[in-house]
Amino acid sequence: MSSGRRALPVRQAARRAEQRTGLTKEQWQRSVGPYISEVLAAGEHPMLARRVLEAAEPDPDAEFEFGLDCVLDGLAARVGHGPVSTRTGARPPGG
Known part of the structure; x- marks a missing residue:
């Protein structure tokens, strides 16, 4: 399977999410940023903090x-x- 065909479901899911929320991926990330910052600052979810801090596409x-x-x-x-x-x-x- 070509990389383009493998990436198609990801692009389709992103498009559906954008249509459903009315926000682009970047806009959605900015909108939840303050909440994620609060969760991480509480220190109760170290694995989540690690994943967020090390996150890469x-x-x-x-x-x-x-x-x-x-x-x-x-x-x-x-x-x-x-x-x-x-x-x-x-x-x-x-x-």
Whole structure:
């Protein structure tokens, strides 16, 4: 599947959210910013704070490749061949 086809559902979801709320992604982020700041300042949700502070837009291709690697490694382990990486297409030594 091409990266464009994988990104299509993400773009469609963003478009639907914008139509539903009347806000662009950036406008929505600015509108919830004060609330998120209050939640983080309270210090009761350290994992959320970490995620927000380290947040970056995930690369759809990298996310897909990671998921595919997980599935392929699981299948390879199930049939006894060891992990197979989609990045190199090669098995590790002894695999």
